[in-house]
Amino acid sequence: MLKTSNPPTPVETIAKERVNCPFDLWRMKCAMHGGEQWVNLKTKFMQEIERDPTFRLDDIHDLSKDQFRERTMAKFANMVHYVTTERLDIFTKRMELIGIADPSFWTRFGVHYGLFLGAIRSGATSNQFSYWMEKGVLGLNGMVGCFGMTELAHGSNVAGLETTATFDAKADEFVIHTPTISATKWWIGGAAQTATHCSVFARLIIKGVDYGTKTFIVPLRDPRNFQLLPGVNIGDIGKKMGRDGIDNGYIQFTFVRIPRAYMLMKHTQVSRDGKVYEPPLAQLTYGALLQGRTAMVADGANVSKKALTIAVRYAAVRRQFKTADNEFETQLLDYPIHQRRLMPLLAQAIAMGFTALRMTAMFEKLSEELDSFDSSSDKEQTERVLETLKETHASSAGLKAFSTWQCLDTIDKCRQSLGGHGYSAYAGLASMYADQAVQCTWEGDNTILSLQSGRALISAYEDAQKGKKLASGVAYLNDPSLLTARCRSDSMCVDLGMMDAAWAAISANVVKKAADAYTAKLKTGANKDVAMEGCSHERFCAAKIHTMGYIYRQFVDALETLAVEEPSGSTTVTTLKAICQLYGAFQIEENAAYFLKYGFYTAKQMDIISEKINQLCAEVRTYAVSLVDSFHYTDHIINSPFGRYDGNVYTAYFNAVRAANPSPPVHPYFDRLIKPLLTRQPLEMEDAASIEVDEEIEEIQRERLEGGVEAEREDGSFPMTEAQRSETEGTAEWEKKK
């Protein structure tokens, strides 16, 4: 029958979603962002970039790589103003937001300020530091840096790099050289079109002795005209999966000379006569890596929240299928399966957000300790700094890995939740995925980082066995009773405290399993390296479960802090408690095998947990739209018609598509390709059948071809055989019907 009434419009539908929100939106925003001042700052940052024409976002999906790179470069000028005038923690927050709006710019700008300047800050003596500051490194006055670590055949393994820096004592210079193609500096962000200088990782060679990899500042281009300097060969490495606004390049050095003082000498020092002084504490040089990882945990949370804003708002307005009870098609958000797809991811992104806030605080504390540390520090201070560094390193390794993986997974699940429209570039999720993907690889490949985290856990386990009291993140290893802990109460199994106990118990078990596997390998006579490799699957599992439990605990701890700060009965706290419960229960279900295997929960309790997840999904669904509002992104940042605040998705999408794809006045290839196709006449070759073919010749040819079947070519291909010809002789069956 013809429809008699129209469903509510998308705009009406989403407006209704915001009625009866059970929490105070402003308080929730403050909680999510770590305080009112950060919400206000974010508002300011968003307004600034929305008005900056170089941060135009609506057209980015149709820019060519070349256009995109140029647009990215145009943003430098404004941003230099902020980096030179803003307090570091504020500028860090600004960049955190910029990373969500334009990941390419975040990287390209970050190559100079995070990596190049970071290398100088952590590697230069104070005199060297002053020298580069005076040169203009902070304000990009006459120089832009890039970071020359990875080589074509060498990535994570810095110790395996091939580029050499050979000391020429006579000239008091280093000679930087790329000995082979595989030693070519590769993936160097900013090298192709931006940088005048490079912090080059190269093997220090003096009088034939290889002292391992050190860092050298090497000028690449004349800043006045951008001509390459003698011996420097740079190329563009071109198209990538994403982040095409960065001009990654390769660099080959052919006997390039730099003054001795251009080697960064805070740690290892080379004297005028070629003597080498090694640093007492090599680990301290890795402190700088942690800043990147911390930023990536925050970025993982923020990008997930952006993707979920799009998915949740669209799910609220999209209607599909009608059940017998309903007058109109059902909102996607009302389907239990759609709630199951999105609500746990929402809880996960929020858990990750709170973890990132705490991680940032941990990193800032570490930075202070490192800054106050120098060669005059006593043994106690040294040990304390090293212990903090160790814990931060191990925690950040696992967190970086699993938060970037979860973020990538969240983006693709959000994309799929949009159905076909998720595949449109204008939905924004495709480029978000492509941009995010590299986060799983750089600053430490996720799998390798997970194994490092697993190694640290085994080491902590061994310390605990020796009776050492461990840092808070792994304190559960001090309590052997956890190994046999059980949930004794069905009704309590999703209680926040019970789930905390569950994660501790299971973490203790998987770490013990990894440590036992390691010990067993050692007992077979394997050396430590081989034994560690031999238990890598167990290490990986330990890192995963430990990290999931760690994130859950960060969320619970954040709630406890919030409960103290907020007025009693705060709706922010009660709402977040439900979300924390959903997160904990969801991750327990995801990793159910461990909880069952070690007997913490029974099969029946696992069913209770799954049923509770269903209920919590339904509950969070009721305020899901307000919850994504509390992530506090403007439409400009979201940059997707499907994630619009006002819900007017179809009109906005239609207009966006039409604006980006105006009809061309003339079809680009109708005359050349389509017209000849539609009007062609078949070639007649039938009369050739009357020519008689010598049977004998055919037979010889057949034998030759059949004999060739097994003679595979170098590239794995085969010459054509007779069998193929006979297969193609049949007439297409459709032809018969003609």
Add this chain to the structure above:
Amino acid sequence: MLKTSNPPTPVETIAKERVNCPFDLWRMKCAMHGGEQWVNLKTKFMQEIERDPTFRLDDIHDLSKDQFRERTMAKFANMVHYVTTERLDIFTKRMELIGIADPSFWTRFGVHYGLFLGAIRSGATSNQFSYWMEKGVLGLNGMVGCFGMTELAHGSNVAGLETTATFDAKADEFVIHTPTISATKWWIGGAAQTATHCSVFARLIIKGVDYGTKTFIVPLRDPRNFQLLPGVNIGDIGKKMGRDGIDNGYIQFTFVRIPRAYMLMKHTQVSRDGKVYEPPLAQLTYGALLQGRTAMVADGANVSKKALTIAVRYAAVRRQFKTADNEFETQLLDYPIHQRRLMPLLAQAIAMGFTALRMTAMFEKLSEELDSFDSSSDKEQTERVLETLKETHASSAGLKAFSTWQCLDTIDKCRQSLGGHGYSAYAGLASMYADQAVQCTWEGDNTILSLQSGRALISAYEDAQKGKKLASGVAYLNDPSLLTARCRSDSMCVDLGMMDAAWAAISANVVKKAADAYTAKLKTGANKDVAMEGCSHERFCAAKIHTMGYIYRQFVDALETLAVEEPSGSTTVTTLKAICQLYGAFQIEENAAYFLKYGFYTAKQMDIISEKINQLCAEVRTYAVSLVDSFHYTDHIINSPFGRYDGNVYTAYFNAVRAANPSPPVHPYFDRLIKPLLTRQPLEMEDAASIEVDEEIEEIQRERLEGGVEAEREDGSFPMTEAQRSETEGTAEWEKKK
């Protein structure tokens, strides 16, 4: 110390991998492809397209969308020759290969032959079919079709489409009309630049009565000049995540008239006087959908194999880190964790390949039955056809969903396994992912298909409870003793037969759980629709486990057939048995929670299974390079320097990058953007401090700004506040050091 010897070159390294292959490569190829004739045909197809300049692949990553579309169109002419002259099963195999080389072309060509022509074949009366054949539909003579199903606001739900086809009895015509923006035909492949006709899904309206959605052939453009016909408005929907060689478009009809005979009337018929005759068996119209799904299962296997060829060959030649024992850096493939990353995926792709071969055979049998079926068929034949259709439908739904998901996951894991290089467009995995992603959405969204599969499983369970004997795919539901089956022997737990029993037992339990949940919802008074939605999580889990078990069983069955065909002691069979064991054990580990929960395996047995997976990974690693050789792709098809047969990856990659990115003679934006940045002078505004500001005015302004904090704007943004200004007052800490 300086290195004293060089490691083997990549070419030497991979050559060594092929020595001592434990199986006969040719026999393995034949097994993987379902017989010698198919390997030969594939060889022929690969040679044909390698020599066809329109199938050039080395430059595709740098083509613009417009260039890519034109290139895609240029392939039509050659392919029309094959589609009109080759036997259907052979041409289907050709397209299967083409789909691996160029997924965009596969789709764009498939829109006409699979969807448009498919709609005519399944929907037209024999007279109508003859009419369109005479028009030239088979040979693209004067017409190219597109498929007008989805609308802007309507995807999976065909019954909810808004486009109308109103019968004008006086003129004996239908009037096709798009009533709203949300009814705009959207995502229509080929609409923007290719099609002259469209098979439009529209609501049949006669004398005010809505008869639901039917199919109508609507001319769009004049084939002589490609001008749009009156009332037809078409636009380009532009950039997508992938497959940019397809010109997806939107279509709006404004009272477009077509003759009555352009409605496809094999099923529903409309007479001259507007009487409607409905079909007795609507289900039969869905048979055509199955062809697409079957092809997608095969495609999932093939694409996975392509990605794994790249990942495995690269892992063989890439060296990274050195352990104390080794002279050279270790090959990635020798790391247990890398084996764990890739070997199970290899086994999974092979399992999927065998499943696809059997699925294709099942579909061909069904097609024969459907072809021999007509209105004269008796009740028995009707029931048999319906039963086959039901089983094929349910199996193919789950298989399509989980095989496309697994393929997508495999591609991204392969990409990550390449480290940084996986992010280069030239590695080929980024575009493979982007092209594959849509397979999870079209031809039935994976989540919805999984739920359909779950619904069918509940229905089968109910049939079994009533004592009905079920088809082979779900026969395990006939055996209630499976619910409590246990593995009683630790040493047998990874035996092929035991794992088969394990999957059956666990499948029986999860299906029962879903059915019980459904019944419980019904008992609360919910209607059937609501009850089905209420148990959708359980349905989803049932579909997943059933499908995983189904694939395992297909692999085991294929091995049994192969064991009969091959000579006794065949190395093909023994090798594939190990791979099958790895696949089964891996999926059991992945879904361990179910096996533990229902008690089929004990915790100790799960440890034995995990340990066995480690061993099998190490075993398969020894011949992994030969195994990917048996996937039988030429370097042209692989199109990735990292997946080269000869292993010469670094040189090939370097050359590919350099060829694709020649150095421009002039920097594109140095003068405009970089030079002004590097040479700029700061603006002086310090002297403004001497101007006295009226304190009172400042105070008023501050109050106004602070009052505005909570006044959130419509789009979720906020006006700037005073708090923000104070935050930015500090001087950057670096500045102090200046």
